[in-house]
Structure formats: structure tokens, C-alpha cells
Amino acid sequence: MTQSTFTVETDSRLTTVDVTDRIAAAVPDGLESGTATAFVQHTTAGLAVQEDEPRLRGDLESFLRDLVPDEGHAHDQLDGNADSHLRAALIGPDVTIPIADGELALGTWQSVFLVECDGPRTRTVVVTVAGE
Template sequence: MTFPVETDSRLTTVDVTDRVAKAVPDDLESGTCTAFVGHTTAGLAVQETEPRLREDLESFLSELVPDEGHAHDQLDGNADSHLRATLLGPDVTVPVEDGRLALGTWQSILLVECDGPRTRTVSVTVAEGIDP
């Protein structure tokens, strides 16, 4: 399953938990669900979706990786986006229990846009658990 995600600014977060959860079959007792964003300037993270924390995440990434001063900027001016996405990684894997994502109480799946605004594609794969 894949779905598009529209972003509206250069560095932002979008909660995609509900869209990822739609890929999990109701009758799956146990397994794993992997979400993957096939882009080099966006990443995925499991984190709380509280708006102020999302702002803090964006500020943290901006402070950690400066906007300018990178060699790749000579090519297309977005090295900071590539570096931020590298820190995040392109995927998350979440256990599945009783047909639901087994996320913690405050956990959500966030797409972190580092080079927007853009349309991103998230791919979701669900695997059934193997009995020991």
C-alpha cells in the first residue's frame, strides 16, 4: 500500500499514523508493519504528535544542521535537507498485535519533511509474525 503526503513548508512534520494503520489487516494476530518514505530529503520518526514537541523537533533539526555551508549546496542548495533526513532515516517498523499497531500511549508515526513543500509517497508493508 502507498499513499501521498502533501507538505506545506520546507521543514515540517505530518502525522501519518492513521494512514499507516489502515494497511494493517484486522485479523492479523501478530506481525510487523514497516512504513518507508522513498525520498532522500524526508524521513520518518516515531514520536509524540503534540504540536509544541513537533515545533521543537523542527527547531532541533534546524539547529543541529545549519541551512548553508555544505558542499552539495553548489549543486542544488538542499544539502541541509539531505543531512537532516539522514539523521531520521527513511523508515520505521512497528509491531502489530491483534490487528493494531502496537504503539505506546503517546507514540505516533511522523513524516518529517526537510525540503518542502512537496508531495511525498509513503509505502507500507505488513508482515505476519512467524510462530516459534
């Protein structure tokens, strides 16, 4: 098993950043099969597998904005970002991807995105790879 980390700089409050290549880079040379699990170490960001199409990425951001209002939550009394926590809870902090023939076994249209819900920020992603 191997583990590595990388950081992602985001530039807006709610956005998506393609991290597929950075997760793929964590797969050790010579590993034929296994799994790669990526985990974002934050409560106001998530990871999702989705198509990398600009309009769809915009639709995802709009969907999260429409689903979770920006204001009116109890946690806002503490630091004003309850909407970010709720949006990230819907996305989830991790993804697990099979590895086949030494590569991430994503479908034709699948990419992995960090979904930033409280940016701009610097986010840390941990990738754990297990296999043979």
C-alpha cells in the first residue's frame, strides 16, 4: 500500500477542479490491479466522479447553490459557512477507483473533481493505493 498527498488551490467560493491526473500520478509503476482511494481532508469540500464538460460543471455548481441556500443556517452564527458544510456533505469526502492494467479504470467520460464549497482555499487530498 502507498500513500501520497497533493494540494489544490481554488479560486472561487463554489467551483470544481479536475484532479484526475493527480490521482493517476499516485499509482505506482508496476502496479497492475487494485484500488485508489482519494480523500479530501476538509469539511467544506468534496470529491466527485463526473463528466468533464464545462456546462455540466456549471450545472453541478448551480444545482448545489439551488439545493442549499447561502444563508439562514444555525452554523452561520459561528462562521458564516454552513452552506459550504451542507453542500460538501452531499458530495462526500472521498472516491474509490479501481486500477486495471496499471491505470485508473474510469469510464470514457469520467473524471474526478474536487468540489470546492468554501473557497478560495488550499485543499489537501490524500491518495491511498492498494493492490498487486
